[in-house]
Amino acid sequence: MAFHASLLFALPLLFLLSANGRSLQKNDTSERIELERALSSDNIKVRAVSLATDSYTGKTNYSDVLGLAALCTQYPWLLEDNEDPCLPPRWTWIQCNSDASPRVIELDLSSKILYGELPDFSTMDALQIIDLSQNGLSGLIPSFLGTFPDLQELNLAYNLFTGPVPDSLACNNKLKLSLEGNTGLLLSSSCSTSDTPSPTPNRNTNSGSTGSFRTPATSSRKKSKLPVILGSTISAFVVFWIAVGIFAIFRHKARTAAAVAEASSAPGQSNVPKENIPMEEIPMNARPNNMSP
Structure with missing residues (x-):
């Protein structure tokens, strides 16, 4: 009888110790995965920073490399294996021209899970097309986006931008500008166009915002x-x-x-x-x- 009683007492104890062991093992595995993820992210950031150092010897124009490094430092998942962005295999989210030192002429960052405020990549002054749509970008629209001399298309649709649209963008008649889906934006009243009658907030109407925003004079x-x-x-x-x-x-x-x-x-x-x-x-x-x- 004493043996049976001891056995009945030991079985629940063994069960509790086994369950606790599995829990500890699970927690250890989860922490290890998180640690590996953090180390991997830090490693990517280090690689992104090293991409923009003076020791860079690739063919892609160094000014563009600086801008790409700024983006990859803030959004590490954008960094790809090839250390020379414009040479084959070219990074999937950029387009480059055929110069001897290739220039990045297009950024296709639509739905790349970007968030927060954009880093300054204004050194990429050969850009012609920038697509930043359908991300979680917030805050004011950066004024540096209006400094690209050859920019033809800028898509900022369906983000969380707020505040006024910079005049450098709103008053550029040569720029195809898309802003729909940003309900907190205020359209500029310092320019005049038939697109918007007054400087009222963008309420995400069905009319496409594919041009500059001004009020008719x-x-x-x-x-x-x-x-x-x-x-x-x-x-x-x-x-x-x-x-x-x-x-x-x-x-x-x-x-x-x-x-x-x-x-x-x-x-x-x-x-x-x-x-x-x-x-x-x-x-x-x-x-x-x-x-x-």
């Missing part, structure tokens, strides 16, 4: 039409009175010619009595003696 347009209207009115007035003067001259000549013909015709051939012809309209050499003044 209707008052200036009305003022600019005033001189045209006045000029047209004055011209019409002058032309009218010139026409009246020409008509009066021709009418006077016609009446004078009729009077001369009447005065020089034989007696009895005129149906209009001479006394009905005004004296001033009959030439001196055609007046009868009894009509002389």
